[in-house]
Each structure stands twice: as structure tokens, then as C-alpha cells.
Amino acid sequence: MIEVKHLTKQFGHHMAVDDISFTAKKGEILGFLGPNGAGKSTTMRMITGFFPPTSGTVIVGGNDILTQSIAARKKIGYLPENAPVYPDMTVNRYLDFCAEIRGFSGAAKRRRVDETLERCFLTSVRHQAVSTLSKGYKQRVCFAQSILHDPEYLIFDEPTDGLDPNQKHEVRLMIREMSTTKAIIFSTHILDEVDTVCSRAIIIADGKVVADDTPDGLRRRSAFHGSVVLTVQGTAPEGLENGLTELDGVASVSIVEIDGDRRTLRIFPDYPEVPVADRVIASAVKKGLEITSVFVEKGRLDDVFRDITTTTR
Amino acid sequence: MQNGNFLRNIWIIMKRELAGYFGSPVAYVFIVIFLLLTGFFTFYVSNFFEAGQADLNGFFQWHPWLFMFLVPSVAMRLWAEERRLGTIELLLTLPVTVTDVVLGKFLAAWCFIGIALSLTFPLVLTVIYLGNPDLGVIFCAYLGSFLMAGTFLSVGSMTSALTRSQVVSFILAVVACLFLILAGFAPVTAMLSGWAPIWLVDLVSSTSVLSHFASISRGVLDMRDLLYYLSVMVFMIVVNGVILQNRESA
Structure with missing residues (x-):
């Protein structure tokens, strides 16, 4: 379970995230919605331990991201916004590095990398440099590193951004496939995605949680509901x-x-x-x-x- | 167990960095330029052959000035590039500490400069072929040069963490290195000694890489010189880590 507790982040005088609390349990796919600049990415960066919150904390599977950072990070797979990957490395080398730093070595490492390549349909480009790949492939490489160590918790920041409709569909399928055993939090501003993928949605605006409900529950709030x-x-x-x-x-x-x-x-x-x-x-x-x-x-x-x-x- | 992970993590990060250097043209361009420049200064400015001495002073005396520009050009991409690409976000959310990453990246860059430095070996062979040089002195000079490069690199790595722009990082590092050199540069100390008390002149020149490099490259391995280089490096690397830990954006 990921427990987000009174998470707050202040940049200068600007409150980017203002006292956000929620939990995500295993088996749940949590959609994280909000207008641009609402604080989605900032919240995700604090959950993954990229930077510390001004106050509040996050407990990832029982480990505090601030005090037991390494243990908490081991359980997380993270796909940042824009899917950054080192452009000079080949796909294989990059995933090798990710597997090694996550503690795999020898045959276990090779098996991990091979399996992940296959799962993300990357086997055909495994020896290509990342800089030669199209946006969709790059996204998949970054996606691959996030699931490589089979983490219990997945944090995706706009995983389908910039993909064509077929690729979007594939990513959504993969997310749904994995959701049975994992807790997944992903941000998006495509509302259809929430409907097809999420079991729960949190809407934030100006750094605050303004709605936390199932997609159907949210829909019920519509003035047109039932008409x-x-x-x-x-x-x-x-x-x-x-x-x-x-x-x-x-x-x-x-x-x-x-x-x-x-x-x-x-x-x-x-x-x-x-x-x-x-x-x-x-x-x-x-x-x-x-x-x-x-x-x-x-x-x-x-x-x-x-x-x-x-x-x- | 923590200790084993520490070394393992540093090693993995170092390996990736080094592979990154040699996977891009940056490494080869740097090595070629370094070798061309050292060759030019040694043979055409110091007149290595005409000097008729079986030592490499004419080679090593240029190192502070060459490193002042070349080392920041290696260091500038260390963090600025990660920030520009956004890969820093993945790197710093891996199950490793900031110390692991800072040391891994620093050691990789230092190792790379060491490789470039070691490729000047034909010069050593030449001087052995032509005369009877004191190999101990040459070894010390190489060590001093390597330590000085590390010192400049730690400065450059720190300035690289400050900014997203490689150019800004480069300029800041060059200026800082220039200060480290000039504090012990003969014209500057001469200017100071005209009016300042002797202890102040000593103090200023003791902060310079130049005075420490001079004694090492004469073949004198003094603990104080080693301590100087190591303490500057440790200080800069710690500052580097603190900057990264307190960053507020990607």
C-alpha cells in the first residue's frame, strides 16, 4: 500500500502541493488527474523520493520514503514525464544497467532483461541506440525499466503522452494486465483513459485533492447524470x-x-x-x-x- | 552488507558512465585534442628536443593550463546533461544514495581523464630512448598531474550540479580553476610580496594547485600536497552532493 500523508511542497511562496493525503492499495489502478500545473508531477516526484516534501511523508509498502528511502525505492517502478533515457546507450545496455543497479547479476540479470524486452516488444531494437528510436519506442524503453524489477508499486507520469492510438491501447493493456498484483498510480489528462483503465480517480487542482472517487462515482456528480x-x-x-x-x-x-x-x-x-x-x-x-x-x-x-x-x- | 552495496553501486554507475563516454564522440574528440595540445606545447613551445634534457618538465609544466580548460569540458556534462535530458529523475530515484551516484560519476570522469593522460606514454618512451631520465620523478609528475585533474574535475562536477546549462557550468568551472592556479602563479605572488606580509603570501600561494603541483612534479612526494588535493576534492564532492540533495526541480 502507498500511503500519502499530508504531503506539502512549497516552491518559494508558491504552494505546488498543499496537504495531499490518499492511499493506493494493491489491485488498484489510481488515475491522477488535474489541469496542467496542478501539482501532479510534483506529487509523483515526492512519492518516488526524487525530492523531499516541505512537510508530510509517503509510506511505500511500510517503508517511509524519507527515513527508509532505499528500501522504499526498491519497491517502486517509476516512469517520469517525457520518458527520459540516455540517448547514447543501446536498449540492451540500458536495461542491463537498470537490472544491475537493482541488484540482479549473471543469469538472473540476463533472464530479467530478456523477459522485459519481450514483454515490451523491444526485442527487435535491443541493439539500437536509444537516440535512433521513435518516440513510441523510447516510451516503451522507459516503461521497460520501470517494470524490470517487478516492483509492487508503479508510478507512471503521463505514460501515454505522445503515443499514437495503437500504442496508447497497448500501454493501457499492459497497465491493466499488471494491476492484479500491484498498486499503480498514473497521471493523465486524457479522461477516456480514466474510464477504460482506472478503478479509482483522484482529481487535484491547485495542489489540493478536490475529488477521490471511482469513475462511475465521478460521473454521478454530473448535472446530466441519469437524464x-x-x-x-x-x-x-x-x-x-x-x-x-x-x-x-x-x-x-x-x-x-x-x-x-x-x-x-x-x-x-x-x-x-x-x-x-x-x-x-x-x-x-x-x-x-x-x-x-x-x-x-x-x-x-x-x-x-x-x-x-x-x-x- | 551496506558497504558491499556501496562499492557495487559505485562500480555499476561508473561502468555506465564510462560506457557513455566511449559510446559518444565526446571521448575521442577530447583525447585527440588533449594529445595534440600536449604535443604542440611540448615540442614547439618548450622545445623538447632542443632543450637537450632527459626530463619531461617541458611536458608537465603545461598541464595546469591545459587542464584548466579541458577538465571543465569533461565535467560540464556530468550533471547539467542529466538535468537537461531529465534522466536525473530516474538516476536519483533508483535505490542508491546520492553519495553513490556522485562518487560513481566523479570516478568515471576521473578514470577517463586518467586514460587520456596515460596515452601520453610515447613521450616517456622517447625520453627513455634518448637519455637516462629519473623515472621516479616522471611517475611523481604523472601522479601530481592526475591529482590536479581530479581537483579541477571536482570543481567542475560541483558547478555542473548548479545549473542545467553546460556552458554556464563550463565558464564557472574555468574561472574557479583559474583562481586555483593564479593564487600560486609567480607574477601574482611577486605582486603580493611587494606589500603583503610573508605569511599572507604563503597562505595565498598554498591554496594554489600550482605550488603543490610544482613540488610533486620535482619528485617530492609530500603528504601535505597529497592532503591538499584530496581535501579540495572531498570538499567539492560533498558540496556537489549537498547541492543535489537540495535541488528543487529536475
Whole structure:
């Protein structure tokens, strides 16, 4: 378990990270969200022991990153932002170095390196200098060094940044594959990623935690959560909106779009947990309208994200 | 166990650094320039052959001045480059201490300069072929030269940790090395001795690498000279570590 306790970092007069606390358990993939400059990277750098916090601390698997730094670092795999790797080294040499410094030697080292190369699809470029590789490969080399020693805790700072959609997909698959036995914290500003990968998301803004919830939980905070979006075709009789408003459990109706005799309505329920879709449909059918589409909005993460990160300012 | 890890970590970091030097053109350019310059000064400025003496004074007397520029050019990339590339973030989050990394990098660079220095061996063979030199003196001079390079390197490594820019690091290191040389440079001590008390002149010149290098390269191995070099190096390396430990950004 990674326990982040009252972590604070001050640069001069600027509070980059302001009293952040959270925990990440094994089996969890924790998405770390926030606008640029919110303090994501600073927090990750303190968790990995790159620089010490102004106050507070981090406990990594029972070891304090400040007082038992080496023991704590051994359990962490870290992929920094922009995936830095020595450009003059070959992929093989670099991973050799990483394996040696992590305490492997001889046959165990070779096996480790070979396995990791294979897992990250790097075997074909193993003898190439890192400077000759494309961005996606470089990212993978850096990813490889972070999982080489099979750490219990993984910290990824924007692991999919700058990758093409296929590569993004691969990285996400790898992250999910590893998550069963590890605790993974990764930062991103791609909200789809949170949905497809994370079991929990923390949103920070201005150095503070403003939300800590599951992706579904976050979505529930959306004003649109539970609303029914209905598109009907046909000469809409006057009062369709009014008729819907009078239904049990419907709070209000708004018109999203009118296009000729096709109109799209959004029906907000009184309580998002109480479904109203069946009654809405029945009512529309009774009015002799053709329903072209209907769905229940789950709420959009980007709306929630924008709401949370802008209102706190 | 801690001790074993300490040496092992330093060794691994050193190996990686050295591989890095020889994996890029920097190493070869440095070695060629160093050999060309020492050759030029020894043969054309000191007139090695015409001097008719079986010693290498005409070779070693230039070392402080050459190292003043060449050593900072090796040292400038030590930390500034890591910071620029961002690799420092991985290096300093590995399960190693700052001391391991600072020493590993320093020793690798020192070792590299040692390799360049040892490639001047044909000069020793020449002087042996031509006459009967005192090999003890030559050995001492090489040792003194190597220690002086280490001293300059520790200064350069420290200035490299201060900044992300290699150019700034280089200039700072050259200026610092210049001070270390000039404090014992004859014209400067002569200027001082005109008015300053003798103890002050001695004090100033004793902070200079030049006076310590002079006595070693005459073949006098004095503990005080060795102590001088080692203490400057230790001091600079400690400062280097403190700077890294207190850095606030990548």
C-alpha cells in the first residue's frame, strides 16, 4: 500500500502541493488527474523520493520514503514525464544497467532483461541506440525499466503522452494486465483513459485533492447524470414537453435540438437513481411519435472534471 | 552488507558512465585534442628536443593550463546533461544514495581523464630512448598531474550540479580553476610580496594547485600536497552532493 500523508511542497511562496493525503492499495489502478500545473508531477516526484516534501511523508509498502528511502525505492517502478533515457546507450545496455543497479547479476540479470524486452516488444531494437528510436519506442524503453524489477508499486507520469492510438491501447493493456498484483498510480489528462483503465480517480487542482472517487462515482456528480435523451420524429404535437414534465418522477425537460420535424429532448428526473426512461418512451409512443433514439446519460467525465477544477479556483 | 552495496553501486554507475563516454564522440574528440595540445606545447613551445634534457618538465609544466580548460569540458556534462535530458529523475530515484551516484560519476570522469593522460606514454618512451631520465620523478609528475585533474574535475562536477546549462557550468568551472592556479602563479605572488606580509603570501600561494603541483612534479612526494588535493576534492564532492540533495526541480 502507498500511503500519502499530508504531503506539502512549497516552491518559494508558491504552494505546488498543499496537504495531499490518499492511499493506493494493491489491485488498484489510481488515475491522477488535474489541469496542467496542478501539482501532479510534483506529487509523483515526492512519492518516488526524487525530492523531499516541505512537510508530510509517503509510506511505500511500510517503508517511509524519507527515513527508509532505499528500501522504499526498491519497491517502486517509476516512469517520469517525457520518458527520459540516455540517448547514447543501446536498449540492451540500458536495461542491463537498470537490472544491475537493482541488484540482479549473471543469469538472473540476463533472464530479467530478456523477459522485459519481450514483454515490451523491444526485442527487435535491443541493439539500437536509444537516440535512433521513435518516440513510441523510447516510451516503451522507459516503461521497460520501470517494470524490470517487478516492483509492487508503479508510478507512471503521463505514460501515454505522445503515443499514437495503437500504442496508447497497448500501454493501457499492459497497465491493466499488471494491476492484479500491484498498486499503480498514473497521471493523465486524457479522461477516456480514466474510464477504460482506472478503478479509482483522484482529481487535484491547485495542489489540493478536490475529488477521490471511482469513475462511475465521478460521473454521478454530473448535472446530466441519469437524464434521458430522447429523439423523436413526426409532427410533434404541441405540449409534448409539457406532457413529459407532468410525468411522475420527471423534474424538467429541455430541448436540445430541433431539426425539421425531428427533435431531441433531454429529460431530467427528480432522482437520478429512479429510472424514468420507460415512462418517457410510453408517453412519446402514446402521442404517436416515432422514437429514433433514446438513451440514459451516465454523465460525462469531462464535464465533471471541468466543473470540479474550475469552481475551486 | 551496506558497504558491499556501496562499492557495487559505485562500480555499476561508473561502468555506465564510462560506457557513455566511449559510446559518444565526446571521448575521442577530447583525447585527440588533449594529445595534440600536449604535443604542440611540448615540442614547439618548450622545445623538447632542443632543450637537450632527459626530463619531461617541458611536458608537465603545461598541464595546469591545459587542464584548466579541458577538465571543465569533461565535467560540464556530468550533471547539467542529466538535468537537461531529465534522466536525473530516474538516476536519483533508483535505490542508491546520492553519495553513490556522485562518487560513481566523479570516478568515471576521473578514470577517463586518467586514460587520456596515460596515452601520453610515447613521450616517456622517447625520453627513455634518448637519455637516462629519473623515472621516479616522471611517475611523481604523472601522479601530481592526475591529482590536479581530479581537483579541477571536482570543481567542475560541483558547478555542473548548479545549473542545467553546460556552458554556464563550463565558464564557472574555468574561472574557479583559474583562481586555483593564479593564487600560486609567480607574477601574482611577486605582486603580493611587494606589500603583503610573508605569511599572507604563503597562505595565498598554498591554496594554489600550482605550488603543490610544482613540488610533486620535482619528485617530492609530500603528504601535505597529497592532503591538499584530496581535501579540495572531498570538499567539492560533498558540496556537489549537498547541492543535489537540495535541488528543487529536475
